[in-house]
Amino acid sequence: MEKESNFKVTIIDVAAKAGVSFGTVSRVINDDVHVKKETRERVLKAMQELGFVANRQARSLAGGKSNSIGVLVPDLGTGYIGEIIRGIDAELSLTDLDLILYTTHRTASKEANYVANLARGMVDGLLLVLPRSPADFIGTLTQQSFPFVLIDHQGSSQDCPAVGATNWQGGYNATEYLIKLGHQRIGFITGWMDLGCALDRLDGYRSALRTYHIPEIPELIYQGSFFQPDGFAGASAMLNLPNPPTAIFASNDVMAMGVMDAVRNRGLRVPDDVSVIGFDDIPQAAMIRPALTTIGQPLEKMGRVATQMLLDLLRHPNKDANRIELPTQLIVRDSCCEPRMN
Amino acid sequence: MEKESNFKVTIIDVAAKAGVSFGTVSRVINDDVHVKKETRERVLKAMQELGFVANRQARSLAGGKSNSIGVLVPDLGTGYIGEIIRGIDAELSLTDLDLILYTTHRTASKEANYVANLARGMVDGLLLVLPRSPADFIGTLTQQSFPFVLIDHQGSSQDCPAVGATNWQGGYNATEYLIKLGHQRIGFITGWMDLGCALDRLDGYRSALRTYHIPEIPELIYQGSFFQPDGFAGASAMLNLPNPPTAIFASNDVMAMGVMDAVRNRGLRVPDDVSVIGFDDIPQAAMIRPALTTIGQPLEKMGRVATQMLLDLLRHPNKDANRIELPTQLIVRDSCCEPRMN
DNA sequence: GATTTTCTTGTAAACGCTTCCAAATTTTAT
DNA sequence: ATAAAATTTGGAAGCGTTTACAAGAAAATC
Numbered sequence: 001m002e003k004e005s006n007f008k009v010t011i012i013d014v015a016a017k018a019g020v021s022f023g024t025v026s027r028v029i030n031d032d033v034h035v036k037k038e039t040r041e042r043v044l045k046a047m048q049e050l051g052f053v054a055n056r057q058a059r060s061l062a063g064g065k066s067n068s069i070g071v072l073v074p075d076l077g078t079g080y081i082g083e084i085i086r087g088i089d090a091e092l093s094l095t096d097l098d099l100i101l102y103t104t105h106r107t108a109s110k111e112a113n114y115v116a117n118l119a120r121g122m123v124d125g126l127l128l129v130l131p132r133s134p135a136d137f138i139g140t141l142t143q144q145s146f147p148f149v150l151i152d153h154q155g156s157s158q159d160c161p162a163v164g165a166t167n168w169q170g171g172y173n174a175t176e177y178l179i180k181l182g183h184q185r186i187g188f189i190t191g192w193m194d195l196g197c198a199l200d201r202l203d204g205y206r207s208a209l210r211t212y213h214i215p216e217i218p219e220l221i222y223q224g225s226f227f228q229p230d231g232f233a234g235a236s237a238m239l240n241l242p243n244p245p246t247a248i249f250a251s252n253d254v255m256a257m258g259v260m261d262a263v264r265n266r267g268l269r270v271p272d273d274v275s276v277i278g279f280d281d282i283p284q285a286a287m288i289r290p291a292l293t294t295i296g297q298p299l300e301k302m303g304r305v306a307t308q309m310l311l312d313l314l315r316h317p318n319k320d321a322n323r324i325e326l327p328t329q330l331i332v333r334d335s336c337c338e339p340r341m342n
Numbered sequence: 343m344e345k346e347s348n349f350k351v352t353i354i355d356v357a358a359k360a361g362v363s364f365g366t367v368s369r370v371i372n373d374d375v376h377v378k379k380e381t382r383e384r385v386l387k388a389m390q391e392l393g394f395v396a397n398r399q400a401r402s403l404a405g406g407k408s409n410s411i412g413v414l415v416p417d418l419g420t421g422y423i424g425e426i427i428r429g430i431d432a433e434l435s436l437t438d439l440d441l442i443l444y445t446t447h448r449t450a451s452k453e454a455n456y457v458a459n460l461a462r463g464m465v466d467g468l469l470l471v472l473p474r475s476p477a478d479f480i481g482t483l484t485q486q487s488f489p490f491v492l493i494d495h496q497g498s499s500q501d502c503p504a505v506g507a508t509n510w511q512g513g514y515n516a517t518e519y520l521i522k523l524g525h526q527r528i529g530f531i532t533g534w535m536d537l538g539c540a541l542d543r544l545d546g547y548r549s550a551l552r553t554y555h556i557p558e559i560p561e562l563i564y565q566g567s568f569f570q571p572d573g574f575a576g577a578s579a580m581l582n583l584p585n586p587p588t589a590i591f592a593s594n595d596v597m598a599m600g601v602m603d604a605v606r607n608r609g610l611r612v613p614d615d616v617s618v619i620g621f622d623d624i625p626q627a628a629m630i631r632p633a634l635t636t637i638g639q640p641l642e643k644m645g646r647v648a649t650q651m652l653l654d655l656l657r658h659p660n661k662d663a664n665r666i667e668l669p670t671q672l673i674v675r676d677s678c679c680e681p682r683m684n
Numbered sequence: 685g686a687t688t689t690t691c692t693t694g695t696a697a698a699c700g701c702t703t704c705c706a707a708a709t710t711t712t713a714t
Numbered sequence: 715a716t717a718a719a720a721t722t723t724g725g726a727a728g729c730g731t732t733t734a735c736a737a738g739a740a741a742a743t744c
Binding site for chain 1: 350393395397398399400402403408410417418421424427428431435440441442443444445447458459462463464599602606625626629630631632
Binding site: 403 | 721729
């Protein structure tokens, strides 16, 4: 019967109702130890009855913290980001921090701009999932020791808190898997080469080739940028080669789907004619047919871990920056098989 | 060379630098007409040089509005929500409103709780994408005339701003398409029956059957709740029938994928043995193989339109609630064909 | 029982901005 | 040139909290 809860109820109203001063109410809100149990209960009851909800803005202004953390992402298009946000959200829901979502739509100026503003008190901390080398504002952020964590960004030169995955290892494992299946001509579609993770995956691919004494063929490496059309274009080009690859490794699942389309588009079949392997293990990977064999990146976990790191940073401001690499994992499904002997 | 931009710069600093009062600075920030052009420029320059960024919290507190809108969603799992958010974000990025994301993880109590809090000044408006009948708090919201828009919720009894899709029509069209292909035994997997949209789709299915004088067979209607396993379970059950369906219409794409799995699981093929049609047209629908024929819901557009409605509501508080239904559209891909004659 | 010491509570001063009202300045009309 | 009107500016009050700091009450000490 909280009938009185009509409009803005302030701590003053609560204080009046409970017969205490507003300072005491504030203490109750903030779990201050120095409140007599009995008084606390009275205040709590008054809050209940009045339907009091603390004003976030006022708390922020007075307290000097915003009680929210910002998540900056390039966009929401791919399942990739969704998974990460899921992890972030899961972790954040254990606290009372709000999640403010900013999408930059892949414009660098917007990124820089957002970061500048956000760091100035709009949020207490920042989680950055950015599709480009974040060099510019990282410096600023570090220098004013603003708490932030980079997600999936190791490889950028600077030394700052970040969580990523073992991209090199993943690239190596995927390639090795194909080699052990018997493939010798393995195409590779790179990601956006500005990114450390893309470079690492390529390096992994190369190392595996080297380990197994397979020559690296330039025509079998196509430079993409993580979008589906890149996979299509890259695979189409390779399939036109006089001696086409029997397997193609795409730097992410979305491009792998483009590869599959290209293969089918030429009347060939996956995996019988061309094996395809991806990277990321986005939810779609399991759903498409043939189900995509890929390197699993613990996306949701990356979100979680990054959030934990940030929360930690928030509590212990001058803790050292550490970078975490979560293990990737080969997930065998149906898009790869032994090459046809002919 | 904005060297002085080290820490918190307030309007007072700017005022001092520009040689005006802070009131004038505030006016400049808020595009107040009554500022001499020359003064404005001086202030702008000072802001530039100092690297001034207005404190959101303070503006909110003083101005009585939060400059942000809340988006409440059940979770981020399916592409479905992602698409909607994308639309919201696109529209919001044209304003200077922040987007605060709340996920309820499908717990009703959390929803009610959030809504109560949010409506009390944490955000200026609310966009609700909720997976359940929102009856409870709608009343409260309406009564305190708090601006909000429901997304994909028509069918809930109350009269409030909402944008949805023509679910009935979509259900009808999908069924009709299958009938015209020659199917007579068409299975249907329902969505969560608490939701208007699920009911409408089912009604559309029934109407189409009636129109074409095809008897409705209870065993061919399986009650699901929009999750993939429902599709699997429903299809498996139907396929076990002595006289199994030649086509299955799932109330959403995710369940349709479950259906496909079930079909394959029995050694049958899509569409040769069983045609499958979905609803939503989530991004995955085009990526899976066979590509899923489905009813396209303009998800992104729904997000956009809802946001526009909300912005409008924000500007003209007592405008009438109106509900918009965006047209759905049959998207023919590869998961349906004529039934095998036998 | 008087005096410390410890708890508990009240109060004033921010926090950085908006907004209103009044004062100062400029423009226009006479 | 003078009065009236319009434009531009300054400054006070307040938004709902937090956070010292001080004061009052209760408990503990001798």
